[in-house]
Amino acid sequence: MQSLSNRAKILEKKPMTLAERAYLPAIFQGLSITLRHFFTKKATIRYPEETRPFSPVFRGLHVLKRDEQGRERCTACGLCAVACPAEAITMVAGERKKGEQNLYREEKYAVSYEINMLRCIFCGLCEEACPKAAVYLQADKMAPPRFERDEFIYGKDRLVEPVSPDTRSKRGIQLTAEQADKLRTQLA
Ligand code: SF4
Numbered sequence: 001m002q003s004l005s006n007r008a009k010i011l012e013k014k015p016m017t018l019a020e021r022a023y024l025p026a027i028f029q030g031l032s033i034t035l036r037h038f039f040t041k042k043a044t045i046r047y048p049e050e051t052r053p054f055s056p057v058f059r060g061l062h063v064l065k066r067d068e069q070g071r072e073r074c075t076a077c078g079l080c081a082v083a084c085p086a087e088a089i090t091m092v093a094g095e096r097k098k099g100e101q102n103l104y105r106e107e108k109y110a111v112s113y114e115i116n117m118l119r120c121i122f123c124g125l126c127e128e129a130c131p132k133a134a135v136y137l138q139a140d141k142m143a144p145p146r147f148e149r150d151e152f153i154y155g156k157d158r159l160v161e162p163v164s165p166d167t168r169s170k171r172g173i174q175l176t177a178e179q180a181d182k183l184r185t186q187l188a
Pocket residue numbers: 080083084085086087088089115119120121122123124125126127137
């Protein structure tokens with residue numbers, strides 16, 4: 001059919017040569033690309049055993065801090081959740097009961113507090129919004145890889161700072177001493 005715009009090009013369909021029919025040029029082209037990649041620098045690393053250098057403004061895994069007496073600082077005010085642009089934070093507030101003064105610093109506390117690490121963009125706005133200095137993004141930890149999506153929902157069991165610092169060091173991916181030192185120097 002005649003094109004209305006008259007811009008259509010009539011292409012001549014040439015018969016394929018023997019080499020083209022055997023796909024030889026395409027096979028050699030593919031092999032040459034593979035061979036070339038043997039001698040170029042690898043684009044991948046053996047994560048999580050290896051990590052790439054972090055940016056000086058890197059913000060990593062969250063931690064819900066305790067005060068100097070070991071009580072949870074978070075009062076479940078919800079400001080972090082409101083500030084979060086990714087809507088990654090959810091929580092349920094509760095009233096502190098009699099005898100729980102040594103567990104929670106104020107009368108209100110977070111019965112549950114969850115961060116969805118798949119939604120989180122590690123912007124740090126939750127940390128900035130918190131009036132109780134309860135939530136921090138650690139510069140020397142990152143969320144480790146997981147196989148299930150559910151495992152990226154971090155609850156209080158993984159967010160609240162353990163009383164013993166040794167337990168804390170087993171959480172998340174710990175940077176090497178050199179990486180942490182370098183980051184600290186860059187941040188200073
Ligand atoms: S770091 Fe940013 S995206 Fe992640 S939970 Fe905090 S406010 Fe939300």
